[in-house]
Amino acid sequence: xxxxxxxxxxxxxxxxxxxxxxxxxxxxxxxxxxxxxxxxxxxxxxxxxxxxxxxxxxxxxxxxxxxxxxxxxxxxxxxxxxxxxxxxxxxxxxxxxxxxxxxxxxxxxxxxxxxxxxxxxxxxxxxxxxxxxxxxxxxxxxxxxxxxxxxxxxxxxxxxxxxxxxxxxxxxxxxxxxxxxxxxxxxxxxxxxxxxxxxxxxxxxxxxxxxxxxxxxxxxxxxxxxxxxxxxxxxxxxxxxxxxxxxxxxxxxxxxxxxxxxxxxxxxxxxxxxxxxxxxxxxxxxxxxxxxxxxxxxxxxxxxxxxxxxxxxxxxxxxxxxxxxxxxxxxxxxxxxxxxxxxxxxxxxxxxxxxxxxxxxxxxxxxxxxxxxxxxxxxxxxxxxxxxxxxxxx
Numbered sequence: 001x002x003x004x005x006x007x008x009x010x011x012x013x014x015x016x017x018x019x020x021x022x023x024x025x026x027x028x029x030x031x032x033x034x035x036x037x038x039x040x041x042x043x044x045x046x047x048x049x050x051x052x053x054x055x056x057x058x059x060x061x062x063x064x065x066x067x068x069x070x071x072x073x074x075x076x077x078x079x080x081x082x083x084x085x086x087x088x089x090x091x092x093x094x095x096x097x098x099x100x101x102x103x104x105x106x107x108x109x110x111x112x113x114x115x116x117x118x119x120x121x122x123x124x125x126x127x128x129x130x131x132x133x134x135x136x137x138x139x140x141x142x143x144x145x146x147x148x149x150x151x152x153x154x155x156x157x158x159x160x161x162x163x164x165x166x167x168x169x170x171x172x173x174x175x176x177x178x179x180x181x182x183x184x185x186x187x188x189x190x191x192x193x194x195x196x197x198x199x200x201x202x203x204x205x206x207x208x209x210x211x212x213x214x215x216x217x218x219x220x221x222x223x224x225x226x227x228x229x230x231x232x233x234x235x236x237x238x239x240x241x242x243x244x245x246x247x248x249x250x251x252x253x254x255x256x257x258x259x260x261x262x263x264x265x266x267x268x269x270x271x272x273x274x275x276x277x278x279x280x281x282x283x284x285x286x287x288x289x290x291x292x293x294x295x296x297x298x299x300x301x302x303x304x305x306x307x308x309x310x311x312x313x314x315x316x317x318x319x320x321x322x323x324x325x326x327x328x329x330x331x332x333x334x335x336x337x338x339x340x341x342x343x344x345x346x347x348x349x350x351x352x353x354x355x356x357x358x359x360x361x362x363x364x365x366x367x368x369x370x371x372x373x374x375x376x377x378x379x380x381x382x383x384x385x386x387x388x389x390x391x392x393x394x
Contacts, residue, residue, distance in 0.1 A: 040347040042329065042386035044378075046340050054343075054378035056331060059370045062313035062359050063250050063305030069356075071256070072235035074287075074298040080227040082201045085219045087178055090114035092222075093194055095212040103199045103225055110210070110222055112195040117179065121191045124172040124183065131169055134162040203227040206296060226296050231287045233265050235302055236280035244306050245270060251285055252357050253302035255293070262358055264288050267304070303357055312368075313359040318376045319352065320383045326352050328362070329382050331373040345375065345382055 044054060090112030097109045141155040176183050180196045203225040210222045233253060237245065249267045254260075265285035275282050283304075287294065320327050329345040336342070348368065353361030375382055 039386065041332075042345045042347065042382050044343050044345065044382060044385065045337075046342070048381075048385070049343065049378070052378040052381040054382075055376050056373045057315070057318075057376035058373060059312050059314055059362075059368065060359070061310040061370075062252065062361065063303075063310055067303040067305055067356065068237075068241055068244060070235045070237055070241075070283075070302055070304060072233055072253075072283075072300050072302060074294050074296060074300060075232050075234050076226050076228065076296045077230060077232060080201070080203075080230040081206075082199065082203070082225045082227075083221045084109060084197060084199060084223045084225060085221055086112055086195065086197055086216060087218065088112070088114065088116060088195060089215065089217045089220075090117070090195060091215050092210055092212050095208070095210065097205045097208065097223060099205055099208055101205045103203060103205060105200065105202050106198050108196045109199050109205075110197040112197065112216070113193060114195070117181075117195050118191050118193060120172060120175060120179075121181065121186050124169070124176060125186065125188060127165060127169050127172060131162070131165045134158070134165050138162045197222060199225050201225055201227050202229075228291065228294070228296070231291050231294055231296070233285040233287060233300060233302065235283040235285065235304070236275060237283045237304075238280050239274075242270070242281055245283060245304065250305045251302050252305075252359075253300045254357055256299040256301050258293075259301065259358065261293060263290070263294070263300075265302075311353065311361040312363070312370070313361045314374065315376045316355065316358055316360050318374055318379050319350065319360055319362070320347075320379050322383060322387075326350050326362075327379075327383065328364075329375040329379050330368065331375075345386075347383070347386060 044052075048054075091114065092110055093113045094111045095109075097103060103109060138155075138158040138161075141158040145152060145155045173183050176186075179192075180198065181192045186192065205223055206226040207224045208222070209224075210216055210220070216222060233251070235251070245267065247267055247269065251265045251267065253263050253265060265287045267283055268286050269284040271282040271284070274280065285302075314328060318328050320329075326349065327347045328350055330348050332344045332346050334341060334343050349365045350362040351365065353363065355361070
């Protein structure tokens with residue numbers, strides 16, 4: 001009996017010994033498989049980046065929670081519009097600009113010709129000689145008056161003639177300066193035959209009203225220059241929504257006919273009267289940040305933030321949905337492999353919130369630094385690369 005007990009105990013020990021390693025091996029294989037299926041790292045080569053159109057960006061702060069959707073237009077304040085005219089009539093000898101051209105302040109946009117330009121310069125030069133003679137006559141009459149030889153009437157007449165010619169010279173000098181003529185540069189052998197028309201502001205030519213070779217009258221508009229750096233957005237808001245608005249609220253807007261780019265602005269004034277028969281009130285906003293692509297008169301669709309609560313948001317294309325979850329791809333680092341740049345990403349799970357204007361609010365399942373770059377375009381393909389790698393390993 002004692003011998004059987006010893007044999008049973010030894011057999012049990014042997015089975016336990018044999019089963020232990022196999023169980024540990026199965027557990028190890030199972031754990032390894034799980035680790036591989038949860039792979040979150042992906043690498044994208046420079047060549048792959050170009051082929052998938054990869055673009056990097058940052059997580060932004062957007063107000064997408066409580067918003068009001070309205071329509072409006074891009075406008076430039078009248079203070080930032082310049083209608084360029086000429087103080088003198090003439091024929092356009094040369095027209096240097098066309099619609100859409102960028103111009104700088106004091107840049108010559110056109111030149112005019114007219115015989116009057118030369119006549120004014122001629123009169124100015126002749127007047128200088130007449131003024132010299134008048135001054136000499138006045139001085140002579142003063143000497144005669146002091147010696148009680150000349151008549152007081154002659155002295156007064158000489159003084160009046162001198163002052164009259166001096167006033168005329170000052171007037172002609174001012175006229176020539178308004179024409180853009182440097183009065184110090186003209187002389188008997190050098191007269192300006194053309195009148196330069198200059199832009200008073202920096203901006204973009206919005207319209208051209210004249211043609212080369214045509215005659216323009218005094219004060220007739222030649223062109224309009226718009227200073228686009230001062231672009232505003234005027235929104236049409238109905239009366240019932242006005243109590244929700246105040247100066248300083250943030251808005252996001254897109255071009256109505258090309259909603260591919262998101263712009264930001266801030267309310268700076270709210271109108272006090274209805275706009276025409278639309279029963280809407282104009283709300284004026286200052287465009288902030290990038291203004292590329294915006295043109296005066298362009299129609300826009302906007303979202304007005306009602307609660308001023310900002311949340312983390314990314315472009316819609318930056319989010320990938322897979323297996324019932326949502327992810328973004330965060331850049332961890334870059335390296336050089338085989339003389340080519342490689343960007344390394346980590347897939348981070350996020351919870352999606354409100355989506356509008358091409359952006360979606362997100363809440364990452366773990367803390368993220370907003371300074372980290374993410375894939376804003378090409379995330380779908382990065383996920384495909386990641387899935388392909390995981391599948392191959394599995």
